Every structure is written in C-alpha cells, then in structure tokens.
Amino acid sequence: MKPHSIATINDLPKDEKAAIYRKFIPQVLLENFSIAETYLDSQGRSLLRLECDAGTSNVILDLRHEENSPDPLLYAHLTDTMYDQIHVLLYVVNDPRSPRFEVDRMPDGTPTQFGLFKRNIPAEIEAFKAGLAPGQVRRGLRILRYSIASFEEFVNSLGHDLFFVEPLAYHNAIVFERYGFNYQQGRRFMEQIHLGFQPGGHLFERLDGSSPFREPGMCDSIRCRSWAIHDGVLGMPYHDVTMYKRVGEHAGIDTYPDGDW
Structure with a gap:
C-alpha cells in the first residue's frame, strides 16, 4: 500500500523510507556542495x-555538507496532522561558509531555544548588524523556491494537495506569503501587527530607542520589524500562526504590502 503520511512512511523498511524522505531535499543543495547521491563523504x-x-509520526532530517560540520546544511522536522496531512514544524537551511553568530546559546553553552527562553543579546546585536533575521545562526542560501518545489513534489507523492508550516517569526510568515502560502490561523494577528507599525500605531510608538532592536524607523522593513517583535515590542510572544500551501497554487495573501526586506 502506498504511504500517505509520516507514520506510514516510518513503518517501512529503513532503505525505503530513507529514499522517500530524500525527495524533499532540494537538488540544488547537493549540486552546490558536491554531495554524492549516496549521501556519503x-x-x-x-x-x-x-x-x-x-x-x-515524526521525522527529523539532518543533512551536513561535511561530517564534522557544527551546523546542518538542512534541518527539517515534520509531523502528521490529525488528518494525516504533512505539518512542517521546523525547516532551516544554513550557509556553512558564512560567519556564525552564537544566538542559539548563552556564553556558558546553555541553549536559548531560538531566543524564546534565554537571549544572548551581544550575539543578537552582531547578527542584526550583519543582516541576519531573528533565529539565524548563519546566513541562509536563498533557495526557498527550490525547497518549496521539492516539498510540493514530496507531498504530492503522498497523495496530498497541501501542507502546513509553522512560521517561528514574523519575517518567516511574510516570506511564506510571498511564496503563495495562506493562513490556517493568525492572519488577523498579522494584519494587526502591520497596523500597529503604521505612524501613530501602538507598535510604532514603542520604537523609542530603548534597545538596539527598537530604534525609530525599524517599522519600515520586514527584518527590522521581526527583530523588534523578537525583542518583545508586541508585549506578548509571537505565536499561534499556522500557514498552509496548496500544491501549484499561490494564495495571494499580503499582510505587509510593498514591504522591503
């Protein structure tokens, strides 16, 4: 019987399920880093x-460009929804050739959990100045369009016409919008954030220079808004946003019209 979910793939023999999960690895990653189809060095x-x-009903995929690399080239965590649809909990692509910023750990090595529980402020300031977004330890590779294409092919092979994602930060959601994603929940929240950053809005007024992430004018870019939100400008965590993508369709959602990165 053809597998239709993470749970049914996981029950297959080791080699069979590995072959299926490799389908959502963008070919461009293998080509750019000269990774063999055997995935052996x-x-x-x-x-x-x-x-x-x-x-x-979970799968974690961790691909390195070198066996001893400190960070994955691609890290993905997928699970099933209650209706056996695919839900992407985490999907990270790193450029291993770019500088690393220790935003994911405190000076004593304690994990920050994406800055949700602890924050390495000096590292975050350096990452911000270098052009990174919240949660990034390295620059990305700008291959999201290839990632989505590979993922749509993977989802379609399981007999589904959509999949869900969990944007961990404001900038993730805006980028997903531009690649055709819609909201299962959180669209009104995103629209309220945009209104709040307009001149005279409550978030606009909180960009008062009280921290490096709340400088006046940070309302004018996706990345800077996301840093301000990461810094707590909302007065609450960024959460309860779930998005979905229909295979081959663009939803046309835009909660930050004409927003620059």
Missing part, C-alpha cells in the same frame, strides 16, 4: 541523519 561517512522510528 569521501571516507564513507554518512552526511545524512534521519530520525524516523517505526510507530512514530
């Missing part, structure tokens, strides 16, 4: 790690 060590135990 020149010494026979695997560059791809999969956590997809039988009896579970």
Whole structure:
C-alpha cells in the first residue's frame, strides 16, 4: 500500500523510507556542495541523519555538507496532522561558509531555544548588524523556491494537495506569503501587527530607542520589524500562526504590502 503520511512512511523498511524522505531535499543543495547521491563523504561517512522510528509520526532530517560540520546544511522536522496531512514544524537551511553568530546559546553553552527562553543579546546585536533575521545562526542560501518545489513534489507523492508550516517569526510568515502560502490561523494577528507599525500605531510608538532592536524607523522593513517583535515590542510572544500551501497554487495573501526586506 502506498504511504500517505509520516507514520506510514516510518513503518517501512529503513532503505525505503530513507529514499522517500530524500525527495524533499532540494537538488540544488547537493549540486552546490558536491554531495554524492549516496549521501556519503569521501571516507564513507554518512552526511545524512534521519530520525524516523517505526510507530512514530515524526521525522527529523539532518543533512551536513561535511561530517564534522557544527551546523546542518538542512534541518527539517515534520509531523502528521490529525488528518494525516504533512505539518512542517521546523525547516532551516544554513550557509556553512558564512560567519556564525552564537544566538542559539548563552556564553556558558546553555541553549536559548531560538531566543524564546534565554537571549544572548551581544550575539543578537552582531547578527542584526550583519543582516541576519531573528533565529539565524548563519546566513541562509536563498533557495526557498527550490525547497518549496521539492516539498510540493514530496507531498504530492503522498497523495496530498497541501501542507502546513509553522512560521517561528514574523519575517518567516511574510516570506511564506510571498511564496503563495495562506493562513490556517493568525492572519488577523498579522494584519494587526502591520497596523500597529503604521505612524501613530501602538507598535510604532514603542520604537523609542530603548534597545538596539527598537530604534525609530525599524517599522519600515520586514527584518527590522521581526527583530523588534523578537525583542518583545508586541508585549506578548509571537505565536499561534499556522500557514498552509496548496500544491501549484499561490494564495495571494499580503499582510505587509510593498514591504522591503
């Protein structure tokens, strides 16, 4: 029987499920970093790690460009919805050749959990100055269009016509909008954020220079808005936003019209 969910893929033999999960790895990653189709390096060590135990409905995919690389080239965490549709909980692509910023850990090594529980402020300031967005430890590779195309092919192979994503930050949601995603929940929240950043709005007024992430004028870019939100300008966490993408369709949603990066 053809698999239709993460759970049914995970119950397959090891080689079969690995072959299926490799489908959503963008080919451009393999080409740009000279990764063999076997996912082995020149010494026979695997560059791809999969956590997809039988009896579970989760998969974690971790692809490195070198076996001893400190950060993944691609890291993805997928799960099933209650209706066996695919839900992307996390999808991160790093440029391993770019400088690293320690925003993911405190000076003593304690994880920050994307800055949700702890924040390494000096590292965040450096990342911000270098042009990164909240949560990024390295620059990305700007391959989202290829990632979405590969993912649509993967989802379609399972017999589905849509998939869900969890944008972890404001900028993620805006970028997803521009690639055709719609909102399952959170659209009104996003629209209220945009209104709040307009001149005279409550968020606009909070950009008072009280921190490096709340300078006047930061309302005028997607990335800077996201840093201000990460810094707590909303007065509440950025949460409860879930989006979805229909295969081959563009939803045409735009909660930040003409917004620059």
